[in-house]
Amino acid sequence: MDDVQEQAADGRPARSRPTGGADAPDAGTRVSADGPQATGAQATGALPTGPVTGGDGGAGDAWQTPPKMYRRRGGRALAGVAGGLADHLGVKVLWVRAAFAVLAGLGGLGLMSYGLLWAFVPQERRDTAREELTGRQRQQAYGLIALGVGLSVVGGVLSGVLTGWAGLPVAVVLVGVAVVWREADETQRRRWRKGAKSGVAGVVFGGGGVSATIRVLAGVVLVIAGIGMIMLRGSGLAQVQFAFVSVLATLIGVALLTVPFWLRLVRDLGDERRARIRTEERAEIAAHLHDSVLQTLALIQKRSDHPREVTRLARGQERQLRAWLYGPNGYGTPTRDSSGNRDGSGNRDGSGNRDGTAPADGAVGDTESAPATLAQAVAAACGEIEDTFAISVQQVVVGDVELDDGLTALVQAAREAIVNAAKHAGVDEVSVYAEVEPTSVTAFVRDRGSGFDPDAVPDDRHGLSDSIRGRMERGGGTCRVRTSPGEGTEIQLEMPRASGAGSTDTGSGGAGGDTGTAAAHDRHAAHASDRAAQGAAS
Amino acid sequence: MTTDDTGHTSTDGPAETGGDTELAGQQSPGPVTVFLVDDHALFRAGAKAELQSISDEIRVVGEAGSVGEAVAGITRMRPQVVLLDVHMPDGGGAEVLRRLRGELPDVVFLALSVSDAAEDVIAVIRAGARGYVTKTISSAELVKAIVRVSGGDAVFSPRLAGFVLDAFAERPGAEPISDPELDQLTPRERDVLRLLARGYAYKEIASELFISVKTVETHVSSVLRKTQLSNRYELSRWATDRRLV
Structure with missing residues (x-):
């Protein structure tokens, strides 16, 4: 035991504190302040009370930053x-x-x-x-x-x-400053111990009693005396100059003496601000969690015998929490500029909860607004369908653009396609992909469900022909369906961009609509530039 | 060897002596050895139970709940695949990758997260992960993904494919391309990514584009390489602006 302690005291004085005092006074070479101590420390320091400077010095912590x-x-x-x-x-x-x-x-x-x-x-x-x-x-x-x-x-x-005796007054000033500063350290320490808030007098004297006051005053006197000596030695100045210089000297003296207090003021101010910010953040998080997550968990407990409902609640809550954490104004994203990727679920701000049982309506109410961009609209539509049909809609949106009439039609058509998949495909997941391209916007709705034979669709089924194809064609876009029984279904939608095409794509802006339409038929292999070339050729 | 000293329960007894180090990095016919890194013990327990029960292709050889534990555990166990949580205290998955990538080039990392935020995904891919899947992935899909990365392939979830497409998109007013080899996707790579983003499986992509599955894999690996090495502004911005939640 003693060997270990000695090693610690000699080798790493800062990191491990020996506990025993058996070898204290004779250890002349061991000057470390935490060296083994005389009898008083033995009782209290019976156990190493953990790292003093933050690092334990263990080999495993080697990569930790120095204390x-x-x-x-x-x-x-x-x-x-x-x-x-x-x-x-x-x-x-x-x-x-x-x-x-x-x-x-x-x-x-x-x-x-x-x-x-x-x-x-x-x-x-x-x-x-x-x-x-x-x-x-x-x-x-x-x-x-x-x-x-x-x-x-x-x-x-x-x-x-x-020169000459100038050293003495300087030394006197230094000693005075040292005395006062040291007293300031003591004051701070007492304050921590008591946890008390102190006024101006407290800052200076810190409740240290008469002796502290005397020490501070002595320090002040020393500094004044030293500065005075320097001043007197420099006498021979004219009266005005002398007055000026003495004021200056006084100011310097005061500044010197109060350095610790100013520093402490600044530090305390910073500490207080940090503490306040932390408290506010905590309150905000608590409020949000209460409004959303706790409510949902309560609902889930009540409806634990309805698995479908539980899934729906959990999905809706997940979406909201994501929006709160990662959304454009989200908690976890301080600033996200407009060129950033629109992660569909993250961007969602209209909750689309349709019935009263959905949780946390209040939490979402303040952000409920009509979606302004394609990504938001797609996310809103997907979320709504997830809630309504209790399926999972996996959405990916590449690029983003302001909504216009054509794009609104595209989103509505896509929404209808997702609803169809949810109703008829018999799957619990639907993939949605939308991409903003220079001349057009494309969207794909895909499921791996039962599929159907397009020729065998009875005439009374209006969903595909009216809601999807009709909408797209009225807006100037196209719609294509790939499906066969057992193979799943993919609805491919393409809508030319009304504006901005000319500015982003050289030359083909005018022909954008037709180009997009023509190319839509084999767009899987189509790259934007290829497509522009194709359009020019046709 | 016991693992109690570092505080994580590593394996079920009999598997422990099965020669983990010998398996390291090789394509052995046995099950793929997997190491779980996640700061939520609940998730680790669930994932482990499910992975072991669903398939005998997977053997979980260890787990860790912090960056330090993960580095120590992975160094010792030498698993083939590490399932890596993106969000952890002390730097998260990217930090684990940073410390281990150079040392253990044979270990493959597959990032697993609930985040779905582009900056997290891109940051961990650029740090060296060979794929990214979200925690909502079904267990069967996860097993497939693990087996695939252990064979050297990249695993792109539809969402990751979307992010990468977005990052490589040609935008008006974007920074000029400094290295065309790394900073641009070929039209074919773009097509493959688009189909991935649309939820197609490799086989479906292959038949859609009239190429072989092997070629699809080559394209995806090439996209992964570009994502990791390119200095495109969008990618580096995501990597550096990353903020842990």
Whole structure:
């Protein structure tokens, strides 16, 4: 057990937290802040409480993104920046601290980067029981901080940026800022713990009591004193200039001191907005599910002894849910531009529920409108027939176009053909395919049912001749039937496009209608361009 | 070998030792080995029971409920065909394909989804699936589709055929074609796709166009290749705009 823990503490300090404390104080090389801790931690940290930084470090998780960087809240010397960075990079915190110290010697680079990380990296949120620093670790950390500050001052003096005593006031300002910022971290932490909302005073002092107030005030005094010293050294300016510069200096001082509070304000605002949006979304989804799915499920339970009815209800509900999820204004499709494929079922917005037992009339009512495009019209017709005859209509629409009189006739004819299939073919699935081509629109209604002998159709059956053929011919289109007993039936419909043909197809626009009609007889093998050529030849 | 450690129940006992790895990728005379990936346990259970009962051509050798489980399970079991759900947390079917396609070129993926949205279908096809069927497909049809993809064919449902036709449609004002070899369908391929979209079976298409079934299969495979490799704007847009629901 101890071996495992030691390995963990040495190898991956950030990812696994040792539980025992048997080998704590003498582990001089183990500077990791989550190293084995003195007696206090033993009781509480008896079990590893899960990953601290999000990744478990297991081999199976190797592909997971590295944990997001947070500043440590416990086991920190100053702001937890080095610890957080060590967690993030998976290295020992000592190295990070040393790196900051060395960088501080290079023109204050270390101080600068530390400050920036402090300001912009959020504090670790969870109240995980992180062990505090051992005395030795604390000594090392503070030693490195002092070393870093010293190095930056020396570096500044050597490079001539800081001359003479200028280093002192700058250092004083930095210390003041550090004190106030650290206090801000504490405030935030207390706020999380209490879950309390705080006012302006709360933001500054966070209910930390007298000592917190004193610390903040001391920091402010330090900053003011430092800035004042810099100002005084730069005296010899004229009065006006002096006043101007002092105002500027004050503003800089205030800005410096309040950085953490501004940042926190912005973050809290973002959090609150996200939470509100989430709540609203949840409410919308709940309302929709209640209006549609739950109602349908209730109906299905009531009618569980009518399989046909249950199928019908389930299909209707599926269609509505799809429209809601994937439809043009659907929940799951933020923006879908007009050139996108019109997935028939997805596009459906008129529900076509015909009788009162259909569920969720209310949910659909607001989108109920006359279909405006071919795809919508086909989808509406198919849905209606699915509901009425309890069959499944598989529809595919390629391309889309605004409805006009001819196309309305085409859709009605197709609808009639589907109804015929539903009534007479004895199948439970009908395929519908419609395609918008440059000069015409074609539609195919196919079933694999009983089929019939076209010559043997009695004269009193008007469905095919009137409703389908008549409609198509009045609109200038054609209708063809392929069927024979036992082979199923396919109704092929073609309607020339009234407008837009000239603009999409070069040259053949004028002859579009006739061309389409002539070519309809063997359109299976016809490609749009072939067809244009054929038309030109004939 | 037990599979409990990764949390999915894999096979019925006797089948387990049947040498799954030996079967990998080969056209063996035995049943087609199938691996189910779907984040709904209910659907997995139903599909498994139905597939096993309806036909002895299929043997379900494992299942997984998440992308991670799927990658681990498929790598170990080496099934011939993976039935892949499009919508799952952590990237869905496309993510599984992305991680496994290079590693296991012999495993064939057949996408299975309720979505029917063009972007999902196209995205998973472009990620490497050899076919797409919806979950409402009848079990008999599903078995046929599995057997067909395991033999190297593509499986285009009518809806997928419609999407592909739409994506390859010549539109006024569309982007110019950069690679005619990949960005355009031949008239014959278009005819085959149209008939597929109209609900024709391969045999019916063959007799309709006076070609052999083998030729139909060639055309469909060629369309699949173009769909996967073409850089046509419509296709890449669908692939990139994909949004998981």
